[in-house]
Amino acid sequence: MTVAPLSRNRDYRLLWFSQAAAEFGHNATTIAFPLLVLAVTGSTAASGLVLGTIAAAQLVAGLPAGALADRWNRKRILLSCEAAQVLAVGSLVAALATGAATVPHMVAVAAVLGVCTALFEPAEDATLAALVPADQLATAVAANGARTSLGQLAGTAAGGFLFAAARMLPFVVDAVAHLLALITLAFVRVPPRERRPAPLRHLGPEILAGLRWAWQHRTIRVTTIYAAVLNLFFSAFYLVVIVLAQRRGTPAGEIGVMAAMLGAGGVVGALAAPYLQRLLSPYVSITAVFWILAVLTPLTVVVHGGYLTGAVFAGMALLAPTANTTIVTQQLLSTPDELRGRLSGVLALLTGVAGAAGPVLGGVLAAAVPATTAVLLCTAGITAVAVSATASRVLREFPRTPVPVSG
Template sequence: MNTPLWKQRNFMLLWSGQLISWMGTEVSGIALPLVVLALTGSSVQAGGVAAIRGFVYIFWAIPAGVLIDRWNRKIVMILANLGSGLAMGSITLALAFHTLSVTQLYIISAIEGSCFVFANLGRFAAFPRVVSKEQFPAAAAQSGAASNIALLVGPPCGGWLYQATGGALAFFVDALSYGINAFSLFFITTSLGPETSPDRTAIHHEIKEAFVWLWHQPLLRFLTILTAGRTILSAGLYLLIIILAKEHHTPSSLTGLLFAIGAGGGILGSLAAAKIQSHISLKKSLLMVSLMSFLTFSFYLFALNYILLAGITMLFYAIDPLYDVTTSSYSVKVIPDRIRGRVLSLMRMVVLGAYSFGFFLTGNLLQYLGSRWTTAIYSLLLLLLFLATAKNKHLVFTKDVIPSTGDSKRVTVPASEDRSS
């Protein structure tokens, strides 16, 4: 019988440190676009600053993936978190001395984004090392709950701190949270490195090995594209909700509360996600999530007041955890640990590229077309993703095909035992 997750020391250190870091990120996440809007009045600039992290990820992802498979992942994550903390702390100082400019925000976001690449890949690669594969769906659901707890707490605090201090304290809280996460990681005792030491070859050979492996996994490639499509929307959703709230003359403090209400839905969804995912096939899970996401998001077209906006946001956030648990569990099952960092770097490069593009696209759509057309375009995107899922020949209802991690042979797993990402 497996030990409950909350009794597993190493998992809880990784999980709790990330929870605190996510809280800090959500606090500064709502302050950042508000600061940019205060400096420039431009939603394009707000989207551009937020998009830098993803653009930097594209630049660093592939070499970082190779290094994550070579280096001590624990040390990498500690140093990366400390670097991000220093970057966020510099914004606090610039605001305190009234010297902050948009140019500085672009540069600092690029630095923080570079550190984020290594911390993010390190965490994704290390996560399966602190829990068993059997417990991974539950651990993924708990991780999803942590992100929603952060969303529940962070934005209201960030909105209040922005109103009270102009954002300086919000960025200080984020900097402090990175330091706490680094401190928590320091006490993890299990090895977070690959199960087997990789052979040292030229970097381009190691990249090619991961690329070839991923190329021969059509279902994993499809899920990466599907995730990227959803990420375009989810990245811009933050800015879209802020603009919709402003159109309804909502104070900054209540704007943060919108995300807290959404997080409440996300927590409920996380609590149910692992159980639901264990009883339905991969295709049923993805179809259900895709259709519900399309229908729910379309209701933003009719969000004529604050209460409707809050209810739709809560429902939309409640749907996402099932998708995350399904897709992350699948990737853990099929990606060999020795190349996990490299394969994840390729996948995350696509997803984070979509994240940046989502901010950039949303900023421009809101600037030139307005909130209603932006909502309609993203509703159409979700409909296309649902249709692509329904038509994908590698997804079946009764049994999900799970490729062997050692070669190109395939084995079948009963739908009731499927776990996916």
């Protein structure tokens, strides 16, 4: 039987477009939230509290969210998360319109956004494998990567302009975007699956089962550890480079372009990922990301100006989507459906912890040594990981075409 191309997969298209809208709104809010807190309170500590709440809620909810995605109806999780975000952001819009916005209210909204993100991601990841045939899954993963990069690029850029026009405008756009996503998702047909209802007290053992699966599966364990460590050093490097640019007197507008170029490189890389995945072996595509970062990160010491540094950033992002497509496709196909949500929750938690710890490490380095030295220390960490990944037998034997599990 001939399988229709992904472009004609109605349910996947609906899922993709719904989340393209949602991610645009989410990123507009992400950039506007700290600006709003500063405008309302004048407190950088309050701004950090709100942003920290989003990250903390996402991390705390990560493991239970994965288990719940395996236990509950996944489409209902997706719809509930979108509805909750419409209500939460809508309440903030109403508070801003009436002049009643407070820090506790904004913290509560931030907590809802973090929990919804934690719940949505494993449910979507697990649903994706049910909507798309196995031989098209890599293309779908790459297209989702392009969607995320586009949302980050466009939403972040738009959020600043919208906030400049009116404080509540980015949040109005976000609420409307999630409402559109909610309506679109309602028309997605998710194949039914057998579920075994269990008491809530069984949630802990179910989470542990997901952790054991991820740890016992050697390829998943090794790739996750390498990804988390790389994320740690790159997140630290990213903050240090921003500090370095500020100390060099780079205009804020150029720094914004510099950050956006990372997303632009990700978009180009995601579009090329399906072709590069067929051209390159998994081992080459994965280890190349480490070595490209190891080679390009020290260039930021000698390259001056936001635009040139942005070009370096774009180069760093080009091959990452290919490696991500290779790894995520293998993980989804090698994991039983009843464990896919928990696997996604475990991976999100580990990479999230590394992503949160990275800026802390970068801040400590930037305060302790000159920024150029801090860049080189981050480069040394990335290079050490690259050497280890290159020598890894597990990565050398990474399967090109994963065999889907049965059951």
